[in-house]
Amino acid sequence: MARPRKEEIQKAVRQSVSFDPEQFQRLQEYCTREERSVSWCVRKAMEQWLKDKGV
Template sequence: MAGGRPKKDQDKKCVRQNITMEPDQLERLIVYCQREERPLSWVIRKALEKYLDEAA
């Protein structure tokens, strides 16, 4: 049996996208991610999810 994480269904895969932010936002984001031991993509997805839930 191969190790690693199980493959996601094709329709459940995350989509790669480039974004632009202010340099100070990136610096704050990196510090937060290091402190919380989370990847940037995870933090951005969670923040976007919260924003969209509140904006609806």
């Protein structure tokens, strides 16, 4: 049985982000240690940053 399609507003948006090599290495190490994907960690960090900014 096929998975139900998500409504357009629920679909994730792809975006390219650049990191300097040291940042990316530290991010990968953290993700490995926490058993999380890079995208999950970036989404969580962005959510916290937006919350801190009152957005």
